Amino acid sequence: MAGVVTDLAEVLRIGTAKAQENRDFRRYLSARHARETPFQILASGIEQQVDCTSCANCCRHSVVPVSAEEMDAIARYLETTPESVARLYTAPDPDTPSRRILRSSPEGCVFLDGNLCMIYDARPKACREFPHVAVGSHTLGGRPASLARWAALCPIVFNAIEEYKHLTGFHPHEKP
Ligand code: SF4
Ligand code: SF4
Structure with a gap:
């Protein structure tokens, strides 16, 4: 795996620039009925590498x-x-x-x-399960467009999506 990007300014900059690409990727996954499990496994690995106490963006934007x-x-x-x-x-x-x-x-x-x-x-379930990439029953391709929004705010989502693009062979200019 390439280095995990944890700098919040970089995540915001690159995630914002890739907003359309990430929406395309979601449609690409949906069209191919991509399995959730490989994404959850890699997202769990990325969670271990990100220090949420250096971020707290979900607590600021949820x-x-x-x-x-x-x-x-x-x-x-x-x-x-x-x-x-x-x-x-x-x-x-x-x-x-x-x-x-x-x-x-x-x-x-x-x-x-x-x-x-x-x-x-005692935090609510929504907080405990955020960013909902390693747990949950929704398929990634079927997730709401908020996943693209969070790719610019949450280093876990950002890195998980980037890694999953490599894993699935997604090309940014490929039609969904
Ligand atoms: S936005 Fe993501 S990386 Fe940041 S604190 Fe929340 S779950 Fe952790
Ligand atoms: S209750 Fe949830 S959103 Fe609020 S500070 Fe705690 S973890 Fe963050």
């Missing part, structure tokens, strides 16, 4: 849904009530008002402190 059970878990962790957690740290999801999401600001999630999560052991 909308995090939080269930009632997860609010209970956060309340227990913070030794407060679920009602306080809901009121202080969550808000209705503008796209799905029946669902609640963690509050955030332009600096990121309400629970982000520097690059660290203040409720790490």
Whole structure:
């Protein structure tokens, strides 16, 4: 495997420049019903090489849904009530008002402190499974276009996609 790119400015620069190529790659995989397992294996390897505490981009750029059970878990962790957690740290999801999401600001999630999560052991499932490349049941080719967006923000996604292009023999100018 070539060297893993972990510099966030480089990931943003190259990932942004390759946005269309990455959308094409997603269609290429979808058209060929590419298997998920090889991608998950290589993504797991890349996860081991990336220090998330040097990044935290997902905590700055994600909308995090939080269930009632997860609010209970956060309340227990913070030794407060679920009602306080809901009121202080969550808000209705503008796209799905029946669902609640963690509050955030332009600096990121309400629970982000520097690059660290203040409720790490009680963080919601969406955070634990991010960037959803090594676990999950969705096929890579069928993933939403957000995968291309995250390729410019998340070093794990960026490197996993680049490596998978080599593995599948994808050529940037090949028609999906
Ligand atoms: S999962 Fe990706 S975006 Fe989140 S901290 Fe780790 S490398 Fe950064
Ligand atoms: S709860 Fe923690 S892991 Fe999840 S987005 Fe907020 S700071 Fe990041």
